[in-house]
Amino acid sequence: MKNNQNNKIETVRHSLSHIMAMAVKNLYPNVKFGIGPAIENGFYYDFGNVKISQEDLPKIEKEMRGLIKQNIGFVKKTIDKTQAEKLFTEQPYKLELIEEIGEGKRKTVEVGLQQPRQTIATYQSGDFVDLCAGPHIGSTKEINPLSFKLAKVAGAYWRGDEKNPMLTRIYGLAFATGKELADYLKILEEAEKRDHRKLGRELDLFLIDPVVGMGLVMWPPKGAMLWRIMEDYWYKEHLKNGYELVRSPHIGSRALWETSGHWGFYNESMYPPLEVGQTLKEAQEGKKSKIKEEYLLKPMNCPFHVVLFNSKPRSYRDLPMRWAECGTVYRYEKSGELSGLTRVRGFTQDDAHIICAKEQVEDELKRTAKFILATLKTFGFKDFNVYLSLRDPKNKTKYAGNDKGWEFTQRTLEKIAKEVGINYKKEEGEAAFYGPKLDFKIKDCLGREWQCSTLQFDFNLPERFNMEFINEKGKKEMPFMLHRVLFGCFERFIAVLIEHCAGAFPVWLAPVQVWVVPVGSGHRQYAKETGKMLQNEGVRVEVKTDAQTVGKKIREGEMQKIPYLLVVGDKEVKAKSVAVRQRGRGDLGTMKLQKFVDKIKKEIEGKK
RNA sequence: GCCUGGGUAGUUCAGUGGUAGAACGCCUUCUUGGUAAGAAGGAGGCCGAGAGUUCAAUUCUCUCCCCAGGCUCCA
Numbered sequence: 001m002k003n004n005q006n007n008k009i010e011t012v013r014h015s016l017s018h019i020m021a022m023a024v025k026n027l028y029p030n031v032k033f034g035i036g037p038a039i040e041n042g043f044y045y046d047f048g049n050v051k052i053s054q055e056d057l058p059k060i061e062k063e064m065r066g067l068i069k070q071n072i073g074f075v076k077k078t079i080d081k082t083q084a085e086k087l088f089t090e091q092p093y094k095l096e097l098i099e100e101i102g103e104g105k106r107k108t109v110e111v112g113l114q115q116p117r118q119t120i121a122t123y124q125s126g127d128f129v130d131l132c133a134g135p136h137i138g139s140t141k142e143i144n145p146l147s148f149k150l151a152k153v154a155g156a157y158w159r160g161d162e163k164n165p166m167l168t169r170i171y172g173l174a175f176a177t178g179k180e181l182a183d184y185l186k187i188l189e190e191a192e193k194r195d196h197r198k199l200g201r202e203l204d205l206f207l208i209d210p211v212v213g214m215g216l217v218m219w220p221p222k223g224a225m226l227w228r229i230m231e232d233y234w235y236k237e238h239l240k241n242g243y244e245l246v247r248s249p250h251i252g253s254r255a256l257w258e259t260s261g262h263w264g265f266y267n268e269s270m271y272p273p274l275e276v277g278q279t280l281k282e283a284q285e286g287k288k289s290k291i292k293e294e295y296l297l298k299p300m301n302c303p304f305h306v307v308l309f310n311s312k313p314r315s316y317r318d319l320p321m322r323w324a325e326c327g328t329v330y331r332y333e334k335s336g337e338l339s340g341l342t343r344v345r346g347f348t349q350d351d352a353h354i355i356c357a358k359e360q361v362e363d364e365l366k367r368t369a370k371f372i373l374a375t376l377k378t379f380g381f382k383d384f385n386v387y388l389s390l391r392d393p394k395n396k397t398k399y400a401g402n403d404k405g406w407e408f409t410q411r412t413l414e415k416i417a418k419e420v421g422i423n424y425k426k427e428e429g430e431a432a433f434y435g436p437k438l439d440f441k442i443k444d445c446l447g448r449e450w451q452c453s454t455l456q457f458d459f460n461l462p463e464r465f466n467m468e469f470i471n472e473k474g475k476k477e478m479p480f481m482l483h484r485v486l487f488g489c490f491e492r493f494i495a496v497l498i499e500h501c502a503g504a505f506p507v508w509l510a511p512v513q514v515w516v517v518p519v520g521s522g523h524r525q526y527a528k529e530t531g532k533m534l535q536n537e538g539v540r541v542e543v544k545t546d547a548q549t550v551g552k553k554i555r556e557g558e559m560q561k562i563p564y565l566l567v568v569g570d571k572e573v574k575a576k577s578v579a580v581r582q583r584g585r586g587d588l589g590t591m592k593l594q595k596f597v598d599k600i601k602k603e604i605e606g607k608k
Numbered sequence: 609g610c611c612u613g614g615g616u617a618g619u620u621c622a623g624u625g626g627u628a629g630a631a632c633g634c635c636u637u638c639u640u641g642g643u644a645a646g647a648a649g650g651a652g653g654c655c656g657a658g659a660g661u662u663c664a665a666u667u668c669u670c671u672c673c674c675c676a677g678g679c680u681c682c683a
Contacts, residue, residue: 053612154678155611162680166611169678197676201619210656210674269682329683334609335674337681349683439683451683488683521640547640555644569642579643587643 013038013174015074015125015137016064016148017045020172022072022128023063024050033130034093034158034167040447041184042148042174046156046167048093057150057170068145072126074136084120087129093158094131146178149185191445196498197340203503203560205494205511206341215338215345217491225511225540227490231326233378234350234486241371243322243352248304250328254294260303261464263296265433269331271297301327302458302483305353306465314469319479320356320364326490327351341495342450348490354482357471361409361480365416365455368484372440372453373420375486378607379497380506385449386422387439388414392429400434401459409457409480410436434460445499452488452496457481504561504583508604514541515562516578517553519569526573530566530593537597539604558583564600 017036024031024047034046052060079087081102088094101120123132125140137143151171158164175181192198200206205223212218219227235245254273257263262270277291298304305323314321328348337343354364376384390410391399399406413436417424424438431437435457441449458481461467471477487493497505507513514534518527524545531543544553550567557565566578571590578596580588591599 051612055613152677153612156679157610160680162610166679168611171678214674331682334681336609336611336679339676343682347683454683485683492683517643519640519642523640549639549641549646550643551641552645553643558644565643567643571642581643 009174009176010038011135011137012143012176013043013172014135015140016143016172016174017043018074018123018125018128018130018132018136019064019067019072019140019143020060020150020170021045021047021130022067022126023060024052024170025128026063027056027060028052032093033091034156034169035097036130042151042172044169044171046158046169048158048165048167050168052153052168052170054153057153060170061150064148064150065145067126068140068143070126071139071141073139074134075124076134076136077122077124077129078119079122080119084122084131087122088131097131144177147176147181148172148174149181188446194445194499194502195340196342196444196495199498199503200341205498208340208344213345214335215333215343217341217344217346222511223494226494226505226509229509229511230487230490230494234326237371237375238324238352241322241367243324246305246308246323246325248298248301248308248325248327250330251295251297252303254296256303256307257296259464260306261460262299262303266299269333270299271330271332297330298327299329299331301325301329301349301351302353302461303465306461306467306481309355309467310465314479316357316469316471316477319469320354320360322352322354322364324350324352341491341498342444344491347492349485350487350490350493352484354484355467355479356482357469357477358408358480361482362412362416364482365412366420368455368482369416369420369422369438372455372484372486373422376440376442376453379493379509380500381442381496384440384442384452386417386424387430387441388417388424388426389430389432389437389439390426390428391431391436395429398433399431399459400463405457405459406436413438413455413457432456434458442496442500444496450488450492450496452493453484453486454488455482455484458483502561505563506608507563507600508607510540510561510563512540512542512560512562513600513604514539514564514566515553515557516541516543516566516568517550517557518543518545519550519567521547523568523570523573527568530568530578533593534597537601539597539600554581557581564596566596 014037017038020043021033021036024045028047028050031050032048034048036043036045081098084098085095088098098120120131121133122129123134123136125136149172151173154169154171155166156169158167173181173184175184200223203222204220205226207218207220208214208216209218238245251274254263257270273294273296275291276293276295278287278289282289305325308323309321326348328346330346333343333345338345354368356364391406396403396406414424414426417438422438437454437456439451440453441451443449462478462481467479467481468476469479497509505511516527516531516534518524527543527545531541534541544557554565554567561583563583565581565583567581568578572578575590575592577590577592579590580596582588
C-alpha cells in the first residue's frame with residue numbers, strides 16, 4: 001500500500017515535469033528540451049536555449065496551474081525511430097536520446113531501456129509530445145494544484161558532462177498534499193538554523209577569510225578546542241586499536257609526486273610547484289635564476305607513508321603495519337566547489353595506511369570497518385549511507401593493478417561489509433582507478449550526502465614504489481595497501497557534526513561545558529572558587545563575572561549552547577551547592593557541587 | 609570552472625542619482641541582580657574592488673573578487 005502511494009507521487013512528480021515543460025514551451029517557444037525526471041521531494045526539467053531566472057518562476061508556475069485546470073490527459077504513443085526523428089526534428093537533445101535508445105545505450109530512469117529498441121515511447125499531453133517511457137497520471141485533474149511549487153533555477157550540464165552545453169534546470173517541489181509541501185518548506189526553514197556556516201560564526205568555531213585565502217580555514221579557541229577533543233579521542237582510540245603514529249611534512253619534492261603518479265594524474269587538483277632557485281628577495285627584485293628544486297604541497301599523505309615503509313627491508317613478521325597520521329593536505333579545488341567546511345582547499349585527514357599480507361586482508365578490513373562504525377556511533381551518527389564502489393566491468397583497462405587483485409579485494413570488501421552488518425549500496429564503475437572502496441556518507445542539514453569515512457584499497461602505490469616484504473619463504477612479496485579515514489577530514493566531519501546536533505554538542509565534545517553564573521557581586525568569589533574546582537576536575541568551565549543580570553547571562557548561555565549553567569547566589573554559597581540549569585531542559589534544582597562534578601564526569605566518560 | 613541570484617556597520621537587514629539608517633553586538637557610565645534581553649550615552653561604514661556614463665554614482669553599465677543554490681569534481 002505504502003509502495004503504491006510512493007509510486008503514485010513519483011508519477012505525479014514526473015507528470016508535473018511535463019506540465020512544466022509545456023508551460024515553458026508556451027512562454028519560450030524556442031526552448032530546447034533536455035530531460036525531466038521525478039526526484040526526491042519533487043522534479044526537475046532541463047531547458048536549453050532559454051534564459052530563465054528565479055524571477056520568472058511565478059510566471060511559469062501560473063502557466064502550469066492554468067494548464068492543470070484544463071484537465072489535460074497523458075496519452076502514450078509508441079512510434080518507430082524514423083517517426084520519432086521527424087517528430088523531434090527541432091529538439092537536438094531528444095534526437096541524441098532517440099539515437100541512443102536505438103542503440104540500446106540509454107539507461108536512465110525515465111527511459112529505462114537496456115536493449116536496442118526499434119520503437120520509441122512518447123507521451124502526449126495536449127499539444128505537447130515528449131520522449132518518455134512513463135508512466136504518467138491519466139490526467140492533470142489528479143494533480144493537487146496546491147501541493148507543488150517551483151523552487152529554484154540552476155545550471156546543469158547536458159548529460160552531466162562539463163564539456164557539454166549548460167542547460168537551465170528548474171527544480172520543483174511536489175507532494176501529495178498541500179500540508180506535506182508546507183511541512184517540507186518548514187523543514188527547509190529549520191535546516192537553515194542548523195547550517196554549520198551560520199553556527200560556526202555564531203558559536204565562534206571557525207573562520208574563512210578571503211584575505212587568508214579561499215577554502216583555507218582558521219580555528220579560533222572554541223573551534224580549536226573542539227578539534228583538540230576529537231583529535232585526543234582519535235589518538236587514544238588508534239593506540240588502543242593497534243595503530244602506530246607517524247608524521248610527514250607538508251611538502252614533498254617533485255620526484256616524490258612523479259613516482260606516486262600524482263604529478264601526472266592529479267595535476268588539476270594540486271597547487272603548482274614551489275620553484276626554488278632564488279630567495280624571495282631575489283624573486284621580488286625580478287632576478288631570475290635556474291630552478292634548482294621543486295616542491296609540491298601534499299594533496300595526500302600516502303606517498304610519505306610508503307617512503308617510510310620502503311626505508312628498510314620489511315619482514316612478514318612486521319605485518320600488518322598500521323600507520324596513522326592526522327595529516328593536513330592541500331588540494332586546489334575549483335572555486336565554485338568550495339563551500340563552508342564541507343569543501344575546502346586545505347584540510348586535515350585523519351589518515352591511516354594499513355600495509356599487510358594477503359592472508360591478513362580480510363581481518364584488517366573487518367577491524368577497520370568496525371572501527372569506523374564505532375567512531376560514527378560515538379559521535380552520534382546513526383543515519384548514514386554506505387557505498388561499495390567497484391570497478392566498471394566494461395572498462396577494466398583504466399584501472400591500476402590486476403584482475404586477480406581486484407576480484408579478491410572486491411569480494412573481500414563485500415564479504416566483510418555483510419559480516420559486520422553494513423547495509424551497503426553497490427556502485428559499479430565508482431571505484432577509484434587505484435582500487436575498490438567502501439564509502440560512508442553522512443547527510444547535512446539539507447539532506448546532501450558528504451563522504452566522510454572511507455576504506456580503500458590501493459594497487460597503484462605499491463606498484464609504483466615497488467613496495468615489498470620478505471615472506472615466510474624468504475621470497476619478496478608485494479603487500480596489500482589500505483587507505484582509510486574515520487572522520488574523512490576534521491573540517492568536513494565537524495561540519496556534519498555541527499549540523500547534526502545544531503551546534504548543541506554533547507557534553508564530552510562541547511568546547512565549553514559549564515558556565516558559572518553568580519547572582520550578585522557578592523557571589524563572585526564563590527563562583528570563581530567553583531570554577532577553579534571544576535577546572536581542577538578537568539571540566540571546561542567559564543565563570544561569568546561580568547555585571548549583567550542573571551536573565552541575560554542565562555539567555556546568552558542558552559544561545560551559546562552551553563550544556564550546563566550553574567547559578568550561584570546566597571543559598572548556594574551557604575550550602576556549598578550549585579543551582580543546575582541544563583541546556584534545553586531548564587532548571588534541574590540545586591545540588592552539592594561534588595554531586596554535580598560526579599554527574600558531569602560520568603556523562604563525559606560515557607561520551608554523552 | 610560553468611549557470612542563476614546576491615554583496616550596505618562585527619551580525620541580521622532597511623534605504624537612496626546629491627557620499628547613509630535600525631536592531632543586536634562592542635565601548636563607557638549608572639545599575640549588584642535568582643533562570644531566555646536592566647538603563648543611558650558613545651564609537652563603529654572610502655555602501656566588495658576597479659573602470660565607464662553623469663555636473664554628481666553606494667544607487668545606472670561593464671570587468672574582476674567573494675558569497676548562496678545547483679552542475680561538474682571530491683575528503
